Amino acid sequence: MSVADAPPGKARPFLTGAERPFHDDEIIVTKTDKGGRITYANRTFLRVAALSEADALGKPHNLIRHPDMPRVVFKLLWDTLGTGNEIFAYVLNRALTGDHYWVFAHVTPSRDTGGNIIGYHSSRRTADKRIVNDIISPLYKQLLAEEAKHSRIREGMAASEAMLMGLLRDRGVSYEQLIFSL
Numbered sequence: 666m667s668v669a670d671a672p673p674g675k676a677r678p679f680l681t682g683a684e685r686p687f688h689d690d691e692i693i694v695t696k697t698d699k700g701g702r703i704t705y706a707n708r709t710f711l712r713v714a715a716l717s718e719a720d721a722l723g724k725p726h727n728l729i730r731h732p733d734m735p736r737v738v739f740k741l742l743w744d745t746l747g748t749g750n751e752i753f754a755y756v757l758n759r760a761l762t763g764d765h766y767w768v769f770a771h772v773t774p775s776r777d778t779g780g781n782i783i784g785y786h787s788s789r790r791t792a793d794k795r796i797v798n799d800i801i802s803p804l805y806k807q808l809l810a811e812e813a814k815h816s817r818i819r820e821g822m823a824a825s826e827a828m829l830m831g832l833l834r835d836r837g838v839s840y841e842q843l844i845f846s847l
């Protein structure tokens with residue numbers, strides 16, 4: 666199967682349930698333009714995502730989006746990047762094979778010499794399995810369940826965002842503080 670077999674912007678139709686491992690000492694690196702299209706992908710990304718360079722370059726980064734990732738996490742990511750700030754997040758991705766892999770991502774704006782944002786740089790490491798299993802995965806399941814209650818994507822995302830912000834408010838922390846406290 667090739668990326669070309671999936672309609673643009675649409676999730677690939679299958680999941681294997683198998684985890685696609687990579688080593689703790691490996692770093693997945695991608696760069697995108699301002700619109701989120703991949704302009705650079707290192708060999709680790711290509712191997713773990715099961716993509717060729719031709720499959721990846723010029724394609725939207727969401728081609729590896731796993732359907733079990735709450736949309737609100739990506740909204741938070743893009744909102745944060747839109748303010749010119751970096752963000753750290755736990756992300757579940759899907760390889761072309763249908764396998765999945767968890768990452769701890771650091772995404773930061775790339776700037777030109779004038780300080781203007783020209784794209785984004787993402788470095789990803791393996792995610793701590795204990796944190797994913799005990800905290801992140803249950804949280805993401807709650808957020809996904811909230812999103813699924815709504816027939817309109819925007820309404821679901823707004824409800825999920827309200828749930829996430831309420832949880833953060835109850836704990837008295839920001840999203841960044843929560844992530845770094847884990």
